[in-house]
């Protein structure tokens with residue numbers, strides 16, 4: 001099993017880092033976070049057309065580039081580091097993986113290439129974003145694929161060009177597609193604390209869906225692992241940036257005639273944060289390597305999600321505390337990170353839920369009482 | 370894996386199976402190289418056959434008693450030792466701390482004089498760093514050495530000297546220029562323990578045992594040829610040795626399972642402890658999250674060690690980053706003992722009594738001994754200082 005990034009992956013990381021350093025600056029993030037759609041179409045088409053990022057992890061036979069969770073993780077780490085605003089996670093990661101995991105052959109041939117190319121910005125509608133076992137309680141499909149129900153939170157639901165929807169069928173779960181303009185579809189923009197990722201509420205009243213495939217319980221958990229590991233990468237990217245900026249801040253801010261970074265209480269807190277980041281990073285990268293190696297049902301995706309979330313939140317709390325009053329203002333950027341950290345922490349399952357899942361897996365493997 | 374490495378694996382496997390005696394497998398004693406202790410015949414035989422191949426210190430050059438193995442070969446050797454549950458043939462401060470330091474800083478004649486003896490297990494070393502007045506502030510040490518002809522004459526006191534009572538040699542930090550700023554007047558010397566100027570007095574510890582001593586130096590002699598590096602430039606060397614020490618404590622570098630640093634003797638498996646003591650379902654449920662949190666940290670730590678191992682291709686000890694591993698590894702080990710002790714309930718308070726199993730008493734002693742891991746090799750607070758300053762670049 002891989003333990004560190006390969007040369008090629010390191011080079012890829014550099015290219016991606018440069019792109020987002022240029023295109024996702026803090027002023028850009030600020031500007032986009034104030035808009036309704038929350039993304040820059042020019043940057044989106046550039047990252048799609050020039051770099052082909054949305055297809056990174058998707059299979060080549062459906063228009064993707066055939067790389068895996070590690071390369072996708074690299075992209076998300078850089079997006080996290082620059083607080084990228086755009087529908088990459090909802091479209092490429094959630095909708096892309098969902099179609100790749102659950103879609104019928106015909107659906108994949110027809111739809112996946114557009115998601116991979118970034119020409120269709122899709123989003124995945126799950127009626128619960130906390131735990132896979134809760135999915136399919138609110139949205140139901142009848143025999144004819146007519147959908148009724150509500151999804152309280154749909155990422156980029158206000159700007160998506162296509163909805164992929166997981167719904168409860170008379171037998172099991174199915175994957176459906178709907179256009180935002182279909183009859184019976186009601187989209188209500190929602191404001192979340194995280195202005196850098198837009199959400200909407202979706203209500204379906206006898207909306208005619210197109211059935212794309214079946215969603216098995218095991219498949220849903222595997223899919224959940226894939227997107228959780230992707231999200232964990234975003235979080236460690238954000239956490240790394242916060243640590244770096246916070247440490248720099250403490251070097252430049254003087255009180256009592258010396259830089260506050262020279263106070264031991266702050267030094268030790270930073271040292272602890274660094275370790276927490278290193279270990280969360282190791283867990284996250286390892287989870288990616290496990291998924292890339294095709295290992296199913298290991299504890300690592302849940303562990304990565306839990307550790308990355310704890311780390312990102314800790315880092316964000318410290319980022320405010322170590323800045324003092326300025327860290328509590330709207331003008332300072334710290335609150336943007338703090339809010340992203342909170343949303344990422346609970347999205348796809350809070351740390352306690354991830355630990356419970358780990359416990360279940362370990363128990364299954366008789367590794368724990 | 371390359372063909373050559375695979376061939377090395379097979380050859381190693383055959384040799385180990387033929388040469389590792391039964392008494393050197395499973396839990397048991399490990400040779401310390403001390404000439405003052407007696408060891409079991411299998412322990413001695415195992416040391417001798419491994420030393421003949423240079424496998425007590427596999428990565429050292431052959432000229433100094435090693436086998437010149439690459440990192441990959443060494444990993445293979447340790448994997449194969451682990452497969453038959455073989456213990457390390459030799460563990461002491463010579464192989465782990467002084468040896469690597471001499472390889473980097475020693476003169477050719479010092480290397481030839483000391484390294485092969487260490488590799489053969491012919492001498493045990495102790496560390497004369499801490500003093501009553503110089504612990505965390507090690508550079509405040511006052512043990513004085515004065516050059517007289519070809520010898521240093523040393524006066525002062527060392528403390529917490531692990532293994533001093535059984536050691537043959539000591540590596541020692543001494544002040545050779547009392548006028549210079551404190552980091553610039555220190556030298557690194559080597560001296561034999563069996564001489565009139567050296568007296569050791571054991572100190573009894575929290576766990577009841579006495580593995581370390583006060584060491585009094587009253588006119589102790591170190592040969593001038595045993596000054597490592599230049600006069601008054603010993604601080605950098607002394608610090609580098611600490612990195613080797615912490616790297617071992619933090620589990621960096623290749624090592625088989627049966628070689629873990631002292632301190633934690635009985636290491637009960639968490640799930641087992643949970644099953645055995647938290648028998649009531651509600652109680653078990655309330656302890657599970659603590660156990661899973663510990664396991665998460667432990668696995669992430671192992672993954673980070675593995676990553677570090679891959680990044681450091683030449684197998685050399687990393688620099689200030691070793692402090693992260695020392696600090697975190699120490700906390701993990703300590704937290705595990707605390708969790709175990711809590712789960713054991715009243716079965717975890719036996720010192721030496723009927724009604725407690727040998728394992729329980731051992732676990733309790735380990736819990737007591739685990740208080741040391743966050744102190745020795747530099748306290749956790751000191752490691753955090755190093756990380757903040759050297760890794761994060763925070764100002765003084």
Ligand SMILES: Cc1cc2nc3c(=O)[nH]c(=O)nc-3n(C[C@H](O)[C@H](O)[C@H](O)COP(=O)(O)OP(=O)(O)OC[C@H]3O[C@@H](n4cnc5c(N)ncnc54)[C@H](O)[C@@H]3O)c2cc1C
Pocket residue numbers: 264495496497498499500503504505506528529530531532581741744745746747748749750751754
């Ligand atoms: C089991 C064991 C084995 C040992 N073996 C050896 C050995 O073989 N050879 C040897 O030379 N030494 C050895 N030591 C000594 C060990 O290195 C010292 O105990 C250690 O460095 C701490 O020094 P001290 O005991 O003087 O404590 P102090 O330095 O007095 O520290 C007391 C407390 O103050 C804190 N503190 C001190 N300075 C700072 C600071 N700048 N910032 C924040 N907190 C601070 C410490 O973290 C600690 O909590 C051993 C110790 C133990 C426990």
